[in-house]
Amino acid sequence: MEPAGTVLTPQALLDHWQGHRRLTRRVIEAFPEDKLFTFSIGTMRPFADMVKEFLQMTEPIARGVATGVWTPYAPDLAGVKTKPDLLRLWDETTDALNAIFPTIPAHRFAELDKAFGQWEHSGINTILYGIDNEIHHRGQAYAYLRALGLEPPPFWER
Amino acid sequence: MEPAGTVLTPQALLDHWQGHRRLTRRVIEAFPEDKLFTFSIGTMRPFADMVKEFLQMTEPIARGVATGVWTPYAPDLAGVKTKPDLLRLWDETTDALNAIFPTIPAHRFAELDKAFGQWEHSGINTILYGIDNEIHHRGQAYAYLRALGLEPPPFWER
Numbered sequence: 001m002e003p004a005g006t007v008l009t010p011q012a013l014l015d016h017w018q019g020h021r022r023l024t025r026r027v028i029e030a031f032p033e034d035k036l037f038t039f040s041i042g043t044m045r046p047f048a049d050m051v052k053e054f055l056q057m058t059e060p061i062a063r064g065v066a067t068g069v070w071t072p073y074a075p076d077l078a079g080v081k082t083k084p085d086l087l088r089l090w091d092e093t094t095d096a097l098n099a100i101f102p103t104i105p106a107h108r109f110a111e112l113d114k115a116f117g118q119w120e121h122s123g124i125n126t127i128l129y130g131i132d133n134e135i136h137h138r139g140q141a142y143a144y145l146r147a148l149g150l151e152p153p154p155f156w157e158r
Numbered sequence: 159m160e161p162a163g164t165v166l167t168p169q170a171l172l173d174h175w176q177g178h179r180r181l182t183r184r185v186i187e188a189f190p191e192d193k194l195f196t197f198s199i200g201t202m203r204p205f206a207d208m209v210k211e212f213l214q215m216t217e218p219i220a221r222g223v224a225t226g227v228w229t230p231y232a233p234d235l236a237g238v239k240t241k242p243d244l245l246r247l248w249d250e251t252t253d254a255l256n257a258i259f260p261t262i263p264a265h266r267f268a269e270l271d272k273a274f275g276q277w278e279h280s281g282i283n284t285i286l287y288g289i290d291n292e293i294h295h296r297g298q299a300y301a302y303l304r305a306l307g308l309e310p311p312p313f314w315e316r
Contacts, residue, residue: 006164006165006264006267006268007164007166007167007168007171007267007282008165008166008171008267008282009165010165012280012282012283013165013166016283016286020290041199041301041304041305042301042303042304042305042306042307043304044300044301044304106164109164109165109166110164122170124165124166124170125170125174128174129314132178132293133313135290135293135294135297136293136294136296136297136300136313137297138294138297139293139294139295139296139297139298139300139301140297140298140300140301142202142294142297142298143199143200143202143297143298143301143302144301146199146200146201146202147199147200148200149200155291155294156287
């Protein structure tokens with residue numbers, strides 16, 4: 001039985017987040033390695049650069065909402081130039097998110113905080129922004145794959 | 159004071175949904191009218207067709223989660239061939255969503271139901287699927303605009 005007024009539990013939110021991250025992992029895998037790091041449309045970034053942005057947001061957002069301490073993503077991403085390296089970091093963030101998320105105190109979802117010292121939002125809105133940013137740019141990656149004549153993984157599979 | 163365990167209130171979810179819908183409206187406006195109905199990349203649909211899908215999902219999802227009755231979107235979209243017509247329907251759905259959403263009984267967010275008689279999910283997951291589907295395809299529309307040499311509206315403005 002959920003408390004009255006609850007539309008989403010912490011566990012359902014974590015499942016939702018990791019479900020999207022599993023889909024993003026399949027989109028990374030769907031790219032030929034060279035295209036992952038070089039292909040783009042218009043003035044947009046290659047998908048690998050978007051993926052690096054997701055990595056820079058996911059674990060730091062979870063930790064920031066959990067603790068109020070906003071620290072940048074630790075690994076140096078400039079030297080990451082292969083799909084296996086990107087996937088290894090992806091999987092490390094998956095584990096980190098599973099470890100950190102359950103430590104978020106209940107009151108932190110509604111509490112306002114300056115994410116990364118800059119963007120004042122409730123914890124839930126900072127988390128949703130991170131998820132939505134990943135969906136948004138992954139949608140662009142679907143366009144990249146289609147432009148390359150490749151079939152992206154089904155959007156509804158998580 | 160939120161109930162313990164609440165990560166998102168119904169009002170915050172509605173605000174989040176309508177914020178995304180305001181951004182989608184700006185993306186519709188950013189397209190030259192002919193490109194809105196004709197331009198695409200690879201085998202993807204023109205953005206107008208994706209927008210019609212959003213219309214077919216948004217109000218019916220809100221009503222279905224509110225009532226358990228899954229009825230298709232009523233207006234005939236086949237004849238919609240102009241940007242003003244699309245925006246008028248968009249704004250009608252905005253009003254409908256504002257009217258229907260507050261009538262969703264609290265227990266329906268967690269309750270499983272077969273959306274449109276087909277997809278069994280909790281109410282919250284059906285709603286999130288609708289929002290995420292819009293973010294996903296709108297991300298593709300950003301790629302269309304960039305391919306056309308046009309600047310899309312900022313993703314973070316809602």
